[in-house]
Amino acid sequence: MRHFIEPNSFSLEEQLALLDLADRMEADPAPYAHLCDGRILATLFYEPSTRTRLSFESAMLRLGGKTLGFAGAQLSSASKGETVEDTARVVSNYADVIAMRHPKEGAPLRASLSARVPVINAGDGGHAHPSQTMIDLMTIRQRKGRLDHLTIGFCGDLKFGRTVHSLTAALSQFEGNRFVFISPEDLRLPQYVKNESLEPTHQIYKETADLEAELPHLDVLYMTRIQQERFFNEEEYLRLKGCYQLDEALLQKAPQDMPVLHPLPRIDEIKKDVDDDPRAAYFDQVHNGVYIRMAIILALLDIPDPVTGKKVLEA
Amino acid sequence: MRHFIEPNSFSLEEQLALLDLADRMEADPAPYAHLCDGRILATLFYEPSTRTRLSFESAMLRLGGKTLGFAGAQLSSASKGETVEDTARVVSNYADVIAMRHPKEGAPLRASLSARVPVINAGDGGHAHPSQTMIDLMTIRQRKGRLDHLTIGFCGDLKFGRTVHSLTAALSQFEGNRFVFISPEDLRLPQYVKNESLEPTHQIYKETADLEAELPHLDVLYMTRIQQERFFNEEEYLRLKGCYQLDEALLQKAPQDMPVLHPLPRIDEIKKDVDDDPRAAYFDQVHNGVYIRMAIILALLDIPDPVTGKKVLEA
Amino acid sequence: MRHFIEPNSFSLEEQLALLDLADRMEADPAPYAHLCDGRILATLFYEPSTRTRLSFESAMLRLGGKTLGFAGAQLSSASKGETVEDTARVVSNYADVIAMRHPKEGAPLRASLSARVPVINAGDGGHAHPSQTMIDLMTIRQRKGRLDHLTIGFCGDLKFGRTVHSLTAALSQFEGNRFVFISPEDLRLPQYVKNESLEPTHQIYKETADLEAELPHLDVLYMTRIQQERFFNEEEYLRLKGCYQLDEALLQKAPQDMPVLHPLPRIDEIKKDVDDDPRAAYFDQVHNGVYIRMAIILALLDIPDPVTGKKVLEA
Numbered sequence: 052m053r054h055f056i057e058p059n060s061f062s063l064e065e066q067l068a069l070l071d072l073a074d075r076m077e078a079d080p081a082p083y084a085h086l087c088d089g090r091i092l093a094t095l096f097y098e099p100s101t102r103t104r105l106s107f108e109s110a111m112l113r114l115g116g117k118t119l120g121f122a123g124a125q126l127s128s129a130s131k132g133e134t135v136e137d138t139a140r141v142v143s144n145y146a147d148v149i150a151m152r153h154p155k156e157g158a159p160l161r162a163s164l165s166a167r168v169p170v171i172n173a174g175d176g177g178h179a180h181p182s183q184t185m186i187d188l189m190t191i192r193q194r195k196g197r198l199d200h201l202t203i204g205f206c207g208d209l210k211f212g213r214t215v216h217s218l219t220a221a222l223s224q225f226e227g228n229r230f231v232f233i234s235p236e237d238l239r240l241p242q243y244v245k246n247e248s249l250e251p252t253h254q255i256y257k258e259t260a261d262l263e264a265e266l267p268h269l270d271v272l273y274m275t276r277i278q279q280e281r282f283f284n285e286e287e288y289l290r291l292k293g294c295y296q297l298d299e300a301l302l303q304k305a306p307q308d309m310p311v312l313h314p315l316p317r318i319d320e321i322k323k324d325v326d327d328d329p330r331a332a333y334f335d336q337v338h339n340g341v342y343i344r345m346a347i348i349l350a351l352l353d354i355p356d357p358v359t360g361k362k363v364l365e366a
Numbered sequence: 367m368r369h370f371i372e373p374n375s376f377s378l379e380e381q382l383a384l385l386d387l388a389d390r391m392e393a394d395p396a397p398y399a400h401l402c403d404g405r406i407l408a409t410l411f412y413e414p415s416t417r418t419r420l421s422f423e424s425a426m427l428r429l430g431g432k433t434l435g436f437a438g439a440q441l442s443s444a445s446k447g448e449t450v451e452d453t454a455r456v457v458s459n460y461a462d463v464i465a466m467r468h469p470k471e472g473a474p475l476r477a478s479l480s481a482r483v484p485v486i487n488a489g490d491g492g493h494a495h496p497s498q499t500m501i502d503l504m505t506i507r508q509r510k511g512r513l514d515h516l517t518i519g520f521c522g523d524l525k526f527g528r529t530v531h532s533l534t535a536a537l538s539q540f541e542g543n544r545f546v547f548i549s550p551e552d553l554r555l556p557q558y559v560k561n562e563s564l565e566p567t568h569q570i571y572k573e574t575a576d577l578e579a580e581l582p583h584l585d586v587l588y589m590t591r592i593q594q595e596r597f598f599n600e601e602e603y604l605r606l607k608g609c610y611q612l613d614e615a616l617l618q619k620a621p622q623d624m625p626v627l628h629p630l631p632r633i634d635e636i637k638k639d640v641d642d643d644p645r646a647a648y649f650d651q652v653h654n655g656v657y658i659r660m661a662i663i664l665a666l667l668d669i670p671d672p673v674t675g676k677k678v679l680e681a
Numbered sequence: 682m683r684h685f686i687e688p689n690s691f692s693l694e695e696q697l698a699l700l701d702l703a704d705r706m707e708a709d710p711a712p713y714a715h716l717c718d719g720r721i722l723a724t725l726f727y728e729p730s731t732r733t734r735l736s737f738e739s740a741m742l743r744l745g746g747k748t749l750g751f752a753g754a755q756l757s758s759a760s761k762g763e764t765v766e767d768t769a770r771v772v773s774n775y776a777d778v779i780a781m782r783h784p785k786e787g788a789p790l791r792a793s794l795s796a797r798v799p800v801i802n803a804g805d806g807g808h809a810h811p812s813q814t815m816i817d818l819m820t821i822r823q824r825k826g827r828l829d830h831l832t833i834g835f836c837g838d839l840k841f842g843r844t845v846h847s848l849t850a851a852l853s854q855f856e857g858n859r860f861v862f863i864s865p866e867d868l869r870l871p872q873y874v875k876n877e878s879l880e881p882t883h884q885i886y887k888e889t890a891d892l893e894a895e896l897p898h899l900d901v902l903y904m905t906r907i908q909q910e911r912f913f914n915e916e917e918y919l920r921l922k923g924c925y926q927l928d929e930a931l932l933q934k935a936p937q938d939m940p941v942l943h944p945l946p947r948i949d950e951i952k953k954d955v956d957d958d959p960r961a962a963y964f965d966q967v968h969n970g971v972y973i974r975m976a977i978i979l980a981l982l983d984i985p986d987p988v989t990g991k992k993v994l995e996a
Contacts, residue, residue, distance in 0.1 A: 423775070424774070631761050
């Protein structure tokens, strides 16, 4: 039995097979509509995350399956002091696969050790949110036709932005990519991400505070929200929150085929006038999210693609 | 693509077609049990309203569809500062139709402007709750056989009572109705409702505080709850909350065929001894609610009635 | 129409038929997978209880049915002052069967008086949690092959432990059982449980504080959690919470075929090293819980077992 706790829970080959399956389902979902008839997904969300929870639930429903779960720790048995391990083992009796969101890093991993069914990490604190990373890869590949030899700009909160860390690691698996990290001084990429993801494979990267100067040279721009909930200090948040604002005027400096990604929700770092620009790819990400999660569920339940006969995961 | 934001989002002809469809489904639900197989309803409730949410969910389930959503703002991404427009556009990827409840007037309308799927207003602050209005019309028509030439008494909180305002507007579309507004001085029908709904079509109406005197002359009585949550002042609420209490003794003054409606929940404005009186129609309203919501979903998804071949909405 | 408010809502014969049905479904669930197609279960949980709610929902989903409901009073209309009676009557229009959890004793009984569909008590304060009792019986019978002539040790919080009171009553229906109540002085079995369950049928029982001394003589051990939420006094809770801790070393004193039951969640009254001992039966209970709840739903909906043709409830 396999789990999906971080992107490299799957080999690179498996990750690409997952993207292929998601692409096929997006192109024609009909053959997949009943693959999970009679199966149940449990969404155990120890903190609210509407977007992610509903995306997983929609994925399971679109495969013919059903869902149950909870959407906040106050609704769970956590308040009675139960460990995540016990909860996972218990819920293994109620569902065929578990998607867990937890404010504490490592909780989904701990859950997977006692669960009797596959566990998907749907975000654990500052650690990982691997389905989001797969969505980002799928969207970049759709827009650029490849995942290598790209110059990718990451802009905004690179310190707390978990999706940035994971996507950096994921793109480091491919050849010839160049990373441009654009942030205020106080929100730069942490040293450990450089040590773990960039240095070992000698990635080419630069750090800067100037979005405008970099725009003309990017193949992909990945914007992020300054996340109020990560700041201890309100004043600090207020000082930094409006530091980058991409609007249609600024976007004129960028190449015509440079997609703009954002994991959403956004506040004001991307203005609404960008939404109608063909480069806006952040609603594509939401759309792709359902297919990625369908693919993850099929992979972990070891259900082959009825069209190709192939499974995502190797034996 | 059409939305259902207020009763006159649908033409009068469409409203009547909706009532007809609801009546047919109530009489024989079997032919409709699989019309929404594979479809998903999202219930986005930014404030709790169990009755309305469960009614919409039951409607979708009884059509063969599935549901997902949230039941309170603390469970949503609203806490991260996302706009209703972005949420609606995002959720359009997860569901085929959205029912939205929001404490702020106009939120469902704003959602409908960015949504890629139909949006149903499931109540927005003091503004509208159009499915409730359709339920009221369906129930009156079932009981009285018509929606015109009726004397309708509205009793209780006519100031904040959104359902009263909407039903007044809806009944003003029909000929020969007479409106009797029964309330304490402080909870009278707002001037703007008179200006918008009663004056333009020269409706006949009167205002009074005396329920008992009016009872013998009414064709329909619509009771409402004094809603604590609308008062800023606890003292004010306590003074007014018990101002009308309909019990079986008082009901003896009313005609034998005068249905008593109430949008529920009730506190003590209708005593339990009325429940067994054949004139009690408020549980009929709950029952009809599921069929009205089934009809709204079918209308917006543009699914024809398999029995008659007709669609509710004109092209 | 029947309800399941406490274990003896069903006759002893019916209880045994329920256990038989649950056993058959556990052995082979396939013939039961579509018995509730098109049916809806409402889970009305006025206090959170993830385990119980998800178990009921999983049961209904595994029968082919669907679910709706709420998972905490703050999400319900209770905050608008609606009575449980009105809510139950309203929800009867949305669902075919109701499972209700409520902090107040007697609430599910009151609900059943106005409901138009069967009501299952999913726990009401200190009163009853009858599906848990059925789970306990099923698990004991699976492990020991019988429900009579057993020496059962109950250990921990016997004062507030609702499951202990119910299981004591249930086992008193069978011949030749002996009860050993193991607790600190302050958490002894209440006198009313003795009066109601033990005295009328002259059951043999003893009370002690010494778990270790009793272990070698038990056929079954039922452990319970010291429930913080039942204490008014934090200090009192802290003094008592660690009073019994069963670990693998202590378990060596017990017979090799003495199952250890616990209604879960546990804190530290059973150590993790016991989990791998074949005597650990508490995860069996969770597993059995889904089948018991499937059986209760089928019983109340009066759906016969397609394999045997038998119904659980007598006409």
